[in-house]
Every structure is written in C-alpha cells, then in structure tokens.
Amino acid sequence: MKLAHSSTVPVPVERVWTVVMDVPRAAACVPGVSGVSGAGEDRFRGDLAVQVGPVRLSFSGEVAIVARDDAAHRATLRADAKEARLGGSVHASVEIALARAGEGCALRIESDLQVAGRIGELGQPLIQRKADQLLREFGACLARTAA
Amino acid sequence: MSYAYHEPSELDEALALLARHGDDAHAVAGATAFMLLYRQGLLRPSHVVGLRRVRSLGGIRDDGGALVIGATATHREAERSPLVARHCAALARAFASVATVRVRNQATVGGNLAHADPAQDPPAMLLALDAAVTAVSPGGTREIPLAELFVDVLTTSLAPGELITAVRVPALAPGTRAAYVKFLPRTADDYATVSVAATLRRSEDGRVADVRVVLGAVGPTPIRATSAEDALRGAAPDAARIAEAAALARDAADPIDDVRGSAAYKREMARVWTERALRSLVA
C-alpha cells in the first residue's frame, strides 16, 4: 500500500536533512522504534514494537539508505523487518524529499509498504490505518527534532 | 503454547486474575473476536479469563427508565429482548444487524464494545443513544461515556485489567426517534461500507430540539458528526436543512480506501445515508 505524508517545518532545509540522514536519530522518531545501531555503511539494525489495541507485534530488521542525493535533498530508504513469532514481515520503501519553503522546509515522505505473512491477513484497513498513523507521527517528530 | 483458561463465577475473582497476570492475561466473554485474533497468532496470552459464568455481568434490565444491558448478554439476547425493543427499536435492529445469527448467539454486547471495531453496528447506535459503559477495576467502578471509550481501531480507554460490566442507555426524552441504517452494496453478510445511527427530537413548534448523528465504518472509531447536528439543532428540519447537515456529515467521515470503496466514495455515502436516516426521523 502506498502512503504519503507532507508537512512544513519552520527550520532550514539543511538542518532537517542532517536529522533525516542521521538514521538512528531519525528512526527514534518512529513510535516504538528501539535499539537502532549501525550494521555497515548506510545500513542499520533495530526493533519496532507496534500495538493495535490488544495486539502487540515486535519486529526486528534493517533499514538501509539505498539512494541519496545530498544536493537535491532526496533519499530512498528500504526497511525490511520480521515478526518471527508470527512468521510475518514488513517491507517498506520510503522516499524522503525536502524542499525549501520560504524560510522553512517542506517535508514529503512517500512510502510503499508491504505486509506479508499472517499479519497481512489481519485486514488491510487496520494495517493501513496503523501505518498511516506511524508515518504521520514520524513526520511530526522529524520536524520537532530538527527544530 | 496454549493458555490456561479460567472461568470465575465472581467478578472480584475475575478482576484478581487479570490483576495477577497483567499483560499475560486476556479477558473474554463470547470470545468470537478473541478466537479470530488468537488463531491468527496476533494474541498470545498465557491466561484467558472467561466472564460467561459471572452472573452479575449478564441480563438486561430497566433501571428507572434507563436500559442496562449486562456485558455478557449476547447480541441475540439483546435483539430479542422486549426491553430493548421497547426502549429503542433501532437499537434492537443494530444488534440484529451484527454478522450472522451464529455470531450473535456467541458474541456479547460488552465484548463487542471492548473489541472496539469501528465497522461493527452496536457502537455507532449506542453512541447515538448517549450510552455509557460501567467499568470496574480493583480501583473501583466508573462510568465511561461511549464517546470516551473508543480511542482508535481496536483500542479503548479501558485501563489494563479493567472490565466492562454493563452498558447503560439513558431514557430517551419523550418524542425522541432513532434510526439505524447500514449500507451493504456487496453482500447481505458483509461489513458495512458505511452505517449511520441517528436520534432526533422535535419541539412543539416542529424545530429540532435535539439530534445526534453517528457514522460507523468510516473512521478509526464511530464518529459523531457534531457539525451536522449543530446545523439541525434549533432549525426546522426541512429537506434543504437536512441536505446541508448531511453534507457536513460527509466532511466528518474519515474513511480509508479498501475493497468496500474508495475514501471519497465512502464520504459521499456517509452524506447519502445520513440524509436518509434523518429524513426517516422527520417523516
């Protein structure tokens, strides 16, 4: 499923870009993320805990920066994580684009998310709502962190 | 990997079990939603506390004009209860609209509310009727209005270890009419694409004295369309005013795209079905 989030931050583009490209710091903006550490050049390992009502899922996996253009302030991230207990997994391609917006910065995040295995059978509406919520909170937090 | 099943006959015992096992425990009544999530592997409690033998949680009664439905009353009991029908025929219809007779024989009124699935029928209707649940925990008893119970998809404001014991539907002011409509464009046994629960009371001059409009299946929780209500309150509910209110209900909806329709279509259907529900109340 495709998700998108846009927001404007009253912070210069470069400063937001620094935060975004500092993956452990940026990842801390996703609610439920913990233990992010480097796993090679532009690769990071970490855990994600997601709760939907009584359902608690814990993923562990990797995030990699697969493309970055520091001049244009655009990057593509790839996240793959497994929920070992259930045999499910999530796979996301995340495109982040920053642009100057007056004194501030326009932030746009587009994500293409796949949820595989048992979790994905739960009901796409539920997953979509949760993913959308995570993305929104991520965007808001990035803005706060950069400011 | 199985869990230990407990079936206390007293409420205190149930609360104590839940308190003792904390996150490892899950309370069930009819257990329909639990079984689905458990079989899917999404819930893995070590202890399951069954509430069906707790006598104080069952039954349907009149409490000085208010309708009190015990948490473990099944949907089937509620849909067939003369008390429920007398209190509000639309409420009985909402209970009768849930899934199929097999599910209604098993699933309970309290369990349904605790499950907090926004696509279900009773939450929207009960919210329109200004109902509240009675919740009990070792710390005591409190009333939670439905507007505050539903927080997000499958998420309520119940504290860990807190249980719904009953839902209380206040007496309807004389002259109040209620409607529940459910849009099922695919099959008769589908979840609603959108549902609308509404109540309306007119004063002697024909103006709207009170109105509540709740949208189901088009948001993370049932959504109270307060702007639509405001547009009607105090007004003469003619066709134009109802259309205006319905258009505001469209804007209140917060649906997502899925196999039941695009978000835009569901918003538009929220408008159409709100208009239909309101028209039926002033006809």
Next chain:
Amino acid sequence: MTDVLRTPERRVEGREKVTGTARYAADAAREGMLHAAFAGSPYPHARVLAVDTAAARAVPGVRAVLTGADVRPARFGRRLLDWPVLAWDRVRFIGDRVAAVAADTPEAAERAAALVDVTYEELPAVFDMDAALAPGAPLIHPDAADYRMLGVTRPPVPHPNAQGHQVHEHGDPAAGFAAAARVFEHELALPPVHHAYLEPRAALVWIDGATVHVVTTNKAPFSLRAQLAAVAGVAEDAIVVHTPHVGGDFGGKGLSLDEWPLYFLARVTGRPVRSVLRYADELQISNTRHGARIRLRTGVDRDGRITAHEARVRFDGGAYAAGKPIPFLMPGEAMATLAGYRVPAARVEATCAYTNHLPAGHDRAPGQPQNSFAAESHLDLIARELGVDPLELRERNAIRAGDVDVHGDEWHASEMPRVLAELRRASGWGRPLPPGHGRGVALGARHVGRGKTSLELTLDERGDVVVRSGVTDQGGGALTMIGRVVARELAIAPERVRVEQVDTARSPVDPGVGGSRVTMVHGNAALDGARKLAAARDAGAAPPIRVVGSADQTAHMFGSYAYAVEVELDRETGAFRVVDATLVADVGTVINPVAVRGQLEGGFAFGLGQALMEELAIVGGRVVTASFGEYKIPSIADVPPLRLVLLTDAPGPGPFGAKSVGELANPAVVGAVANAVADAGARVLTLPISAEKVLAALRGGAA
C-alpha cells in the same frame, strides 16, 4: 415400467451427505499421521540466497523440514511442469513456497514454518500483463526452455513471459471491415476471481512399501497419478489415488498443490502426512480465474449484422502455467470472443502472460466469462449506438445452421434463434419497466463435453447391477447419472444399480470431472456397458456377467442459452439489485432433473457473484482479500429467484440425447447484468460492477 427419466432422481450419495457420513479428504486420518505446514515468500519476485531451518527443526514435535534443495529439480503442473515443489533459486509470487514442515501437530508445524529463515534478494516484479509482454520486461522464467511438458511439445510463444499464445483468422477481416457501415471498438477488463468452493484443498500421503497412496481433493485422480509419477519419478502403477467426495471444484481442484511436498515429507519421515489448506492460503496461492483485458473491434452493416471481427485478448496467467491442462497453456475458451454469433470474418489474438501474481488456472468455463463479458457489453454498446433493441440485434446475429462462428467453424444445427425467441416470451421482453429499472440480455454457447472413458459393469443373479467407475463426483451428480442411464437402458429401477467410485488401482483409466464431460462421456460409457449387459443376458450368458462399457465422445456440438435480467438501481448510491432473471437453456434430454436445475441455478449464482462483488484484490502482488470476510461471495439473501426455461427436444451426443449443463449457465450472467445496469443508466466496463463504479458512471465519469 415407467421411464426412469420421468421421475426426479434421488442422489445415490444423498443420505450420506445429509447425515454427515459422507467422507471428504480432510476427514481422512491414519495412525501415526503427521501434519504439514509451509513457509512462503513475502516477495513477489526474489532470488533465494539462503534458507536456514535450524530454528524450525528445534521446535518440539517437528519431524522434518524440507527446502528447495531437498526436492530440486522437482516441478509440477497439469501440462507444463513449471512450478517448483519448493523454490530453490527463485520465488515468483507472494506465498510461493520455500519450505515444508512435517510435525506431530498442525500447531507445531505452523510454528516451525514461521521460523524458517530465508535470505532473499528482491528482483523487479511485473504485475501488468502488457508490461510483462513488453520488450525488456523482467524475465520470470529464465530457464523455461528446460521445463518438461506432459504428453506434448510446448507450442512456441512470442515472448519469454508468454505462457501461451494463439492467433486465429478466417474469412477476410480486412474486406469485412471495409464493407462495414460502422465499426466499433471497446476495451473491457476483469480481475481474477476465486472458485470459492467451501472445501479447502486437503491431501494425505503415505508410502506403503513400494506404493504411494494419496487421498486428495483433486477431481482428476488419474491425471494426478500421471503428474505425480512424473514429478516423483515413480511408476504410475506404484501410485494409488483415492478420491473421496470432493467439496466443490469448479475447475480449481484439477491442480494439486500440497500433494507434491507431502510426497517428499512422507518419503523422508516414513509416516503419513496430511495437510488441509488454510482458506487464507486458498485465496492467496491457489489457481484463480484469469484476470483479463480484452479489446474488441467489430464491423456491422446497416442492419447491424456483423461483417468482421477483431479481438486482442490478454490473460494474467500469474507466476506459473501449472494450473492449465490444455497444451496451448491458455484458458480453454481464450479465442471465443463472440461465442454464439455468426462471424463471417475474424482475427483473434490471445496471449496469456506470466506475471508475479498468484498463478491462474481453470475455473468453470475457463476463458468464457471474460470473453462473454467483453462480447455482450460490446454488442450492447453497438445496439445502443445503432438504436436497435439489444435483443433484436442478437436475434439478427445469432448463429443459425450453416453459419460460421467466431472460430470459423460451421454449425450444422443451432438452437440459438429458438432460445432467443423463448427468452423474449418468457422474460416479457419489452414490457415497460418502473423508473430506475433496467433490463439486459446476454447469450452464450458452450460446447458439450468430449473425451473417452471406460467403466466396469457387473450384472448379478438377481438382475442387479454394480458399476465401478474412477470418476469423482464433485457435486454434479455423476454417480447418480450413471446409475440412471444403466437403469433406463435395462428397464430396471434405479435402486437396483449401485455405482461405486473406486481408486485408481481398481478402475480403468478415467479423465476425471471437467470440461462439461461427465454426462456425455461417462454417460455414454454407462449406456454402452448397459447395452453389452443386455446383449449378454439376452444371449443367455450366466450371471455374474461382467462387461466394460466405453465411450469416445468426439462430436463437436454446442449448448445454447440466454439470460434476460432486470435490475433496480439506487441512483444516489449506485447500488443495485437483480430483481428478475430468466434463463432459457438448450439442454437436450434431461437425465437428472434435480441436478440439471441445480447446476443452472448454481451457475446463475456463480456468475452473479462475478458480476456483482467478486474480486481477488491484489496490491503490489499481495492478495488483500485473504478471507471470506473480505472476499465476498453471494449469500442466500443476494440471489434472486431464477425463472428457468429448458429446451429439451434438440438431442445432444450424450445418452438418450443429453447435453452438458455444468458450465452452461455461469459465463453470460456478467454481460446480462452489465447490460441491465447500463440500461438503467450506468455502463461499467470492468468487473465487478460495484456500486461505486455505477455511481461514477451515472455521474458521467470513467468506470
């Protein structure tokens, strides 16, 4: 005695089925039986780099964990063996299996399967049929040249991502288009749908000495036996396939999925191994009806008579062609783009593409609902453009004796004009409709079944008969039909004929159920056997008399039918209901009247589901309708009564003049409903005809 055929049949398996004693594959169990579970790919297209099974093996109760490396190079399929039993180098759709577990309990097997750790390298995936067939598209089967094909040589294909490709031309299409007064062109599309039988696939495999036993939901046991022999490298006579009752098939259960890994698991564990597919997997990995995109171009003369026809058909074959039994690796009626009409000149090109979707296979009248939806919508659009009544346009173009059809074949007889005349009468065509209502028509033609089989008949001292057949009964009433044919021929009561369905070791080779074949082929074999018994009896042979009845039905003949459907449309929501439906069907002599009616009523509901709500929604390769909560099929409250008119006086090639009905009634429903909705104001060019699409069309948008 009175003619057997004049009294309604009593199903031979009726008592079992209404008392719960009828046995199905999932009911089979054996001492020491293990349970299987599988690990599938989370990616639509990826290389398998490594598979780590250590954690899975450590789960208590696990007896075996197999991966692609253990089964390589075993691939399965009904014709083309292109689907790896377990993927060893590459996965091609989400759910493609990479590991199989056998454990003491289903729960342990499931838990272990979840712990199989696979390292993948994702590859570019292709989901669109045209994109898959474009130059430079990612190749889904780079090693296709090495694949085996059962029985025949694989026909050439124009692109490595093509499963099958066919071109037909007859007459002079260019001249026909030049002579046309008007030429119309439309494109229509359909998503994949599922058979939605209510019995998920199940299988139990055990190896007893040198003999492999399989209890299965497969509806063609001898075909499964041949495939398993090829996959496992075992002689056919060392395999016994047992087929209990099959709980719905609709073509889907011609392809086996679990039997292959179960065979390998049974071999390594030495134990019986069973699996029952979770319904979520039915909807995510089993062979669906092909999604399709169909472009039709037709020229008509001033009176609306077809002068030339051109069609380009694309089918989404998914990741494997394994589910297709015909050598061209296409849905059976891929080329029938104007079935039931006179088509003096045509060029039809159809291609079935490999994509990274779940594999498509055969589903009740394969290819026909797709082509019928396109053709019947197309003709309706033409009728409206020309200002001709849609039924009238069909009457002008309906195929008659001596005419050539879309395949270029001449029909020596045709009931189509009579079917349409009867439809006009029985449906009250032309009667004024209430506001908001619309009426639609669609016709269809389906060949009767062909093929050959044998069965064994024994006449005992009391004059009773026992028939043994290898045919499965997936609900069509095969065994009852066989018994009634024998009873009628011998002029005895049907209760005196016992029909036994036996395993592959005890029956002559049988083609199984499918292709609307059973009444034609098995019925004629039963008739042949009954005649032989009668001849032997009359010649004074002493009972028990044992004969083999055989049939080789080669006659090429069609059954014709047409629907008129009335809908009531809610113009504010786009929702609509079918409020009236008439089906006129040319069925020949009726042998099982209860079953014939049931097949037609069931076919109507089956088509109605496809028209109204069924869609395997796939997003990025993932099926998002993975349960009956999301993938909806009609319930009793969604199916209106059907007015049924049977034409029984035009004999077919079956026993006593019977024709086929199993796949007769479902294909044309989609077009009839689409046309009725269009008549009410909303032309929808893609299935399903959802309320949302109808509303968009009512408001003048694209649908």
Next chain:
Amino acid sequence: MTERLLRFTVNGEPREVRVADDRRLVDVLRDDLRLTGTKEGCSVGVCGVCGVLVDGALVSACLYPAVFADGASITTIEGIARGGTLAPLQEAFISEGGFQCGICTPGQIVAAAALLAERPRPTDAEIDEWMTGSLCRCTGYAGIRRAIRKAAGG
C-alpha cells in the same frame, strides 16, 4: 500446556474428552471424537459449514472455544436423524436439490433445523435472513430455499 476434562453430551450421548484449553470445538468434534460430519471451511466464522448447536443455539464451531462446551448439550449433523430415519429436513434437502457437493450441507441442515425450531413456519424473508450466514457455492440457494419451505410444510 493446560488441559482439562470436558464433559458434555453430543447428540444425546454423554462424552468426556481431555483437551487443551485453547482447543476449538470444531477440532474436538472432528479430531478427538471423529465426528467429521461437521466441516471446516473459512475458519473465520463466515461460511457456516462448521455450524453446530450448543444448548440449542447455532454457533460456528471454528470460533467456539471447546471449554465453553463443558456441561453443554451439543447437536451436530450426525444427531439430526433419529433412529436411522431421516428428518423431514434431510429428506427435503435430497428431493429438492438442497445440495450438490455436500460440503456445506451439514451446516445448512443444522442451521435450518435451528430456524425451524424457533420458527416452524418461516417466511421466505425469514429463511433468507437466518440462512445468510450459511454459504453455498453449488446450488445458487434455490434448492435450499425449496427444501426448507418443504420441511416447514410449505
């Protein structure tokens, strides 16, 4: 693993079975008691092929915790016929074409039996409403409607 001894009656016969606490009624019936007349289809409570009666109430055995059945009286398809004689409903399913493949038939008949117990003369609308949860892919439901009407004396 927590287990317990369940005691209940199935089709009038007292039964005892030791089960894990998380076992479903459908598994107990099919695997432990080998009453395979009750089928499993969708496993999510939608299709109705696992329909059984617990103390007279129709439920989906695939969603029903076996522990709930302790002390209950269960009726499955195997208990619909009495003393080897088919119930009128069963006869009607045969004569009216209420089934083809038969996989949904146990659930259909049990559901219809529950309907007729509650409403001996159901209207067509009542039949449709009650039977909406019992899916059939073969018959198009016409034969099922005819069978229920006939069994109800209609």
